[in-house]
Amino acid sequence: MRARQQGFTMLAVLAALLLLALSLQGVMWVVSTQAQRERELELLRVGSAIRDAIGRYVESSPGVVKQWPPSLEALLDDRRSVVLRRHLRRLYADPIQRSGEWGLVPAPDGGVAGVYSLSQDRSIRTSGVDLAVYGVEPAARYVDWRFVYVPPSKASEAPL
Numbered sequence: 001m002r003a004r005q006q007g008f009t010m011l012a013v014l015a016a017l018l019l020l021a022l023s024l025q026g027v028m029w030v031v032s033t034q035a036q037r038e039r040e041l042e043l044l045r046v047g048s049a050i051r052d053a054i055g056r057y058v059e060s061s062p063g064v065v066k067q068w069p070p071s072l073e074a075l076l077d078d079r080r081s082v083v084l085r086r087h088l089r090r091l092y093a094d095p096i097q098r099s100g101e102w103g104l105v106p107a108p109d110g111g112v113a114g115v116y117s118l119s120q121d122r123s124i125r126t127s128g129v130d131l132a133v134y135g136v137e138p139a140a141r142y143v144d145w146r147f148v149y150v151p152p153s154k155a156s157e158a159p160l
Helices: 008-059 129-133
Strands: 103-106 112-116 146-148
Touching: 008 112, 008 146
Parallel strands: none
Antiparallel strands: 103 112, 112 146
């Protein structure tokens, strides 16, 4: 009778390990998805901050002709006037790629009008109200999320 029972405990341990591995896989998927959501939210926050800094740079141009920043570094140390201005405290890294390299959207008259992530990964948020709040068009990939400063038109500024 003892010979027939050999290996039963081993089979039970293997089954328990299989169940544990499957449950850990599910937990890791949830953790990974949550981390990606947090990186997306950080991308929205950082991209909007850079877009707003570009807008402050353009609108604070001395004279009548508005100038676009020649690079992102110009947002850190704006010496175009007597008073030193810092439109950004530091250059933020792309939270999706985890690097300091951004894709640059060229301005119509030269310079930088906006930024975008260089990641080709699929985004979790492809639509929704929160994207419109950050001024981003819904898109399936992060590379298509463009944070571009659009100057107000003269027609909208004219009093009625």
